[in-house]
Amino acid sequence: LKLGIMASGNGSNFEVVAQAIQDGQLNAQIQVLIYNNPSAKAAVRAANRGVEAVLLNHRNYKNREEFDEQIVQTLQKYDVEWVIMAGWMRLVTEVLIDAFPNKIINIHPSLLPSFKGVHAVEQALASGVKITGCTAHIACLEVDSGPILMQAAVPVLADDTPETLHARIQIQEHRILPQAIALAAYSSKTAFDKA
Numbered sequence: 001l002k003l004g005i006m007a008s009g010n011g012s013n014f015e016v017v018a019q020a021i022q023d024g025q026l027n028a029q030i031q032v033l034i035y036n037n038p039s040a041k042a043a044v045r046a047a048n049r050g051v052e053a054v055l056l057n058h059r060n061y062k063n064r065e066e067f068d069e070q071i072v073q074t075l076q077k078y079d080v081e082w083v084i085m086a087g088w089m090r091l092v093t094e095v096l097i098d099a100f101p102n103k104i105i106n107i108h109p110s111l112l113p114s115f116k117g118v119h120a121v122e123q124a125l126a127s128g129v130k131i132t133g134c135t136a137h138i139a140c141l142e143v144d145s146g147p148i149l150m151q152a153a154v155p156v157l158a159d160d161t162p163e164t165l166h167a168r169i170q171i172q173e174h175r176i177l178p179q180a181i182a183l184a185a186y187s188s189k190t191a192f193d194k195a
């Protein structure tokens with residue numbers, strides 16, 4: 001599997017995918033990391049692992065479509081088959097979705113369809129749910145929507161802050177994301193082409 005990873009921030013999910021490949025648990029290569037934030041730690045992680053990293057700053061583009069067009073060109077240039085949005089904090093357009101139909105995987109810190117969007121952890125806390133979690137899914141145009149690949153449940157504890165809850169969720173993200181990539185890649189011919 002030739003993977004392209006898109007990340008905006010810390011990149012711990014990038015790291016676990018790279019580690020799963022190194023450990024022989026995921027039969028894949030990371031062709032390129034695309035990041036949009038010049039200070040994203042994900043870029044440092046890529047450099048440490050010898051993975052090519054390309055900065056595409058959304059601020060340099062007129063609109064989301066032009067930005068996505070540049071992303072698509074970059075992914076194609078690096079011969080990417082599967083796109084992993086590992087903490088990609090930009091809304092995507094049909095330009096990206098249509099270029100990789102059913103081949104974009106997103107990881108999100110809630111049990112979708114609950115708590116879509118960028119404040120999922122805070123919203124779970126505020127709502128009073130006792131269980132939340134994370135979801136790996138095929139990305140569609142609508143944010144945090146699309147066929148679910150894997151989920152993991154995480155308890156919400158009485159003294160949780162957004163930070164402690166997010167840390168507990170991330171342990172599960174790191175477990176399911178590499179598995180979800182393998183699941184999607186090896187079942188795509190049957191299940192997701194119809195989605």
Ligand code: GRF
Nearest residue numbers: 010011012013087107108109
């Ligand atoms: C994760 O919680 C992911 O679910 C969300 O953004 C966060 C990225 O974390 N979409 P990291 O940058 O991979 O550490």
